[in-house]
Amino acid sequence: MPRPRAFDERQVLERAREQFWATGYAGTRMDDIAQATGLGKGSLYGAFGDKGKLFHRVFGDWCTAVVEVAEGQLAGGPDAEALTRLSGYVHLMAENTASDTERRGCLLAKGAAELAQHDPTVAGRSAETMTALLTLLRTEISAAQRHGDIDSAADPERLAALLLTVVRGIEAVGKAGLDPETLRNIADTALAVLPVREA
Amino acid sequence: MPRPRAFDERQVLERAREQFWATGYAGTRMDDIAQATGLGKGSLYGAFGDKGKLFHRVFGDWCTAVVEVAEGQLAGGPDAEALTRLSGYVHLMAENTASDTERRGCLLAKGAAELAQHDPTVAGRSAETMTALLTLLRTEISAAQRHGDIDSAADPERLAALLLTVVRGIEAVGKAGLDPETLRNIADTALAVLPVREA
DNA sequence: TACGTTATGGACGATCGATTCCATAACTGA
DNA sequence: TCAGTTATGGAATCGATCGTCCATAACGTA
Numbered sequence: 001m002p003r004p005r006a007f008d009e010r011q012v013l014e015r016a017r018e019q020f021w022a023t024g025y026a027g028t029r030m031d032d033i034a035q036a037t038g039l040g041k042g043s044l045y046g047a048f049g050d051k052g053k054l055f056h057r058v059f060g061d062w063c064t065a066v067v068e069v070a071e072g073q074l075a076g077g078p079d080a081e082a083l084t085r086l087s088g089y090v091h092l093m094a095e096n097t098a099s100d101t102e103r104r105g106c107l108l109a110k111g112a113a114e115l116a117q118h119d120p121t122v123a124g125r126s127a128e129t130m131t132a133l134l135t136l137l138r139t140e141i142s143a144a145q146r147h148g149d150i151d152s153a154a155d156p157e158r159l160a161a162l163l164l165t166v167v168r169g170i171e172a173v174g175k176a177g178l179d180p181e182t183l184r185n186i187a188d189t190a191l192a193v194l195p196v197r198e199a
Numbered sequence: 200m201p202r203p204r205a206f207d208e209r210q211v212l213e214r215a216r217e218q219f220w221a222t223g224y225a226g227t228r229m230d231d232i233a234q235a236t237g238l239g240k241g242s243l244y245g246a247f248g249d250k251g252k253l254f255h256r257v258f259g260d261w262c263t264a265v266v267e268v269a270e271g272q273l274a275g276g277p278d279a280e281a282l283t284r285l286s287g288y289v290h291l292m293a294e295n296t297a298s299d300t301e302r303r304g305c306l307l308a309k310g311a312a313e314l315a316q317h318d319p320t321v322a323g324r325s326a327e328t329m330t331a332l333l334t335l336l337r338t339e340i341s342a343a344q345r346h347g348d349i350d351s352a353a354d355p356e357r358l359a360a361l362l363l364t365v366v367r368g369i370e371a372v373g374k375a376g377l378d379p380e381t382l383r384n385i386a387d388t389a390l391a392v393l394p395v396r397e398a
Numbered sequence: 399t400a401c402g403t404t405a406t407g408g409a410c411g412a413t414c415g416a417t418t419c420c421a422t423a424a425c426t427g428a
Numbered sequence: 429t430c431a432g433t434t435a436t437g438g439a440a441t442c443g444a445t446c447g448t449c450c451a452t453a454a455c456g457t458a
Binding site for chain 3: 002030
């Protein structure tokens, strides 16, 4: 029987993520990751293939986590609280960006910006993620409409796309330099302009 | 008197921009730029300094252009058409992303994502650009409010921030893979939810 | 026309970074 | 305890890339 691995794969992926997150794909050296994880290059390549595969792994995990966070905030619950859940989600995302004092942004946005154009795997994974988020938002908006908190004449698909755009946009303008207070206000404003039920 | 330059600086910067736009900062080689512009490395370095300085130049020009486009769509005109101008601007931005079949995205977003965290020049320039766009949008929203097309109870500063977020967000979700039709719908929806004057 | 100055562009040097290689270590089942 | 297998980690390889250097060219001026 073979010699067992001496490292925890989860932990190594976490460290690798920190590196890619901090310095991007091209800006991260395999030496950096070896140093950060304490692994030798041989172990690193043996366990994860090459730099590209390792990034795909990290990127995929991140995308999964992004959707899981949204599911945690949005999925399930009574219609009566659907609008509250939506509000909680949008504010959480704004807060994430607002409190990102190191300006690291979101690895999904960063990775897509750097690689989506030339890397089909990254492009596909990020597109899937958008679709999944859209579905979650649409479901929740429909629930809020059923309960009468959002005008039922509005197209839930379109409102979902708008909210997704706002959430991702907050990340973008945050990275571009808008201050935290403004970011929080944007979340408020976006929720405030949603069409309420016709009285 | 010295020998004059044989190249057009504007044209060289344009070619360099194409390269950086297509492959990012780290992903672009100076040899690529030399090839694309037809200049030798000596001329390139002699005229623009190093790779970083060249990128800063290109990035700065791009930011200027982004603001100029917004000014072209927004600045000036009668209050009666302010909402039309706003609509035109948001739709133009959506159309830009929707028709970007090569998925190049916006150099401002791409450059900020890749470098803002570690390059104060890029961070500063992108922040300035956001501020300038905010000002343009706020002015136009105020005009629309004066004419009664937008509820005057709304805070123009906040609506401006929201619209800016939507515009930048469309770029982000477009790069992440949403289809052109959805992008156009987002622009429509964003304009549709703006609070209209109380009847 | 001769000179001083700057432009040109391709060769060159030095570094850097991804990946491979290898000698050694660790572990398990027989 | 021995053999077989995989892990380890650092040295070595190999290609790529930034920036420099230099011989030459072009231009204006005296």
